[in-house]
Amino acid sequence: MHFDVIVLGAGAAGMMCAATAGQRGRRVLLLDHADKLAEKIRISGGGRSNFTNLQARHDCYVSENPNFCRSALAQYTPRDFIALVERYGIAYHEKKLGQLFCDDSSQQIIDMLDEECRAAGVERRMGARVEQVGRSDDGFVVATSIGSFSAESLVVATGGLSIPQIGATPLGYQIAEQFGLPVTALTPALVPLTFHVDDATRFAPLAGVSLDTEVRIGKVRFRENVLFTHKGLSGPAILQISSYWQPGQEIIIDLLPETDAEAWLEERAGSEQLLANAMGELGWPKRFAEAWLEGQGANVRGKDLSPKKRRQLAVTLHNWRVLPNGTQGYKKAEVTRGGVSTKALSSKTMMANEVPGLFFIGEVVDITGWLGGYNFQWAWSSGFVAGKNC
């Protein structure tokens, strides 16, 4: 039961790492406690997997040190993964903003990685519950519910905490702490935000409304849609900003990013029309316009808006301040922000600086990508780099 490399976690990063190491002639064991391979790939991108992003660069990642991911992203680029996808004849398309999706099914990505592992001679054991991880004379020992295994190198690819229902566990963080590696604060990310009770009651009837906006926290801004839900806000702009949000912080929403609100209101200065009816020409659903303007005490005729009120309303339309009271948590989060501190790892190899032979890759590391294929690209890049060095 001795191998050159044990990879813990047969998800995106683990499969990429196992295949890469196997192709180098390393004897690799890939272990996972789940019964099915790579469930997160399967459910990703609405079943079509947004498997990479053409624009993946270090500043699309949230981390204590976003520069850390430069090396891996340069060693294995989106183009490299696309070449692999094309080699397997998997049809894909760009949806928007550099986001690449399978035309048919995310299962094709799983099958491709599985075949890469098989061709590289990787031995795989599913349903293996890890009981203990320790050191041996020449490496590491992993005791599991299906036996004990040892190897020179141990690669931890057990992912983050999101979606515990399909097998997410804190094992990777526990192994890091066991070997003395720091773990940064963990929070749900790419996650819907929730309203305080008053706002939730006021906006609950708007569930389902989606608006083109720009959402900001400090200098970070995302120009995408916001979706009102029964509990608060979601949609791509909110999921993106959630990775930067801290409890107690306001988010600022520009509700009319394409329009000069003050000029538009001035044009209505003599109008008999209620503003909520006029907002339709700006793409606002009427029920949203009514609820929002009533919240501002401004659902009046254009002619009844004083110049001062007009200026105030224009400022609020471009800077609507919302104070969320939390997130929908790991059950709804796409990823975990935070993880094994990059300070403890080599960016060139993904090996722990102080523990030769121990590697951490993928989401378990303190690297969190934006929405749009960035997280898988990090899994492929970090998995490849560790696979070359383990």
Ligand SMILES: Cc1cc2nc3c(=O)[nH]c(=O)nc-3n(C[C@H](O)[C@H](O)[C@H](O)COP(=O)(O)OP(=O)(O)OC[C@H]3O[C@@H](n4cnc5c(N)ncnc54)[C@H](O)[C@@H]3O)c2cc1C
């Ligand atoms: C609903 C959803 C949709 C997503 N869509 C996208 C998308 O379209 N594009 C994108 O880039 N990202 C997407 N993501 C994020 C992406 O899935 C992850 O960032 C990525 O899978 C991380 O890869 P990983 O290999 O580090 O971890 P994972 O893929 O999560 O793999 C971890 C593996 O470790 C195993 N494991 C965990 N604990 C243990 C244990 N104790 N013992 C043994 N094995 C264990 C798990 O069973 C799993 O197989 C999505 C996430 C979710 C939840």
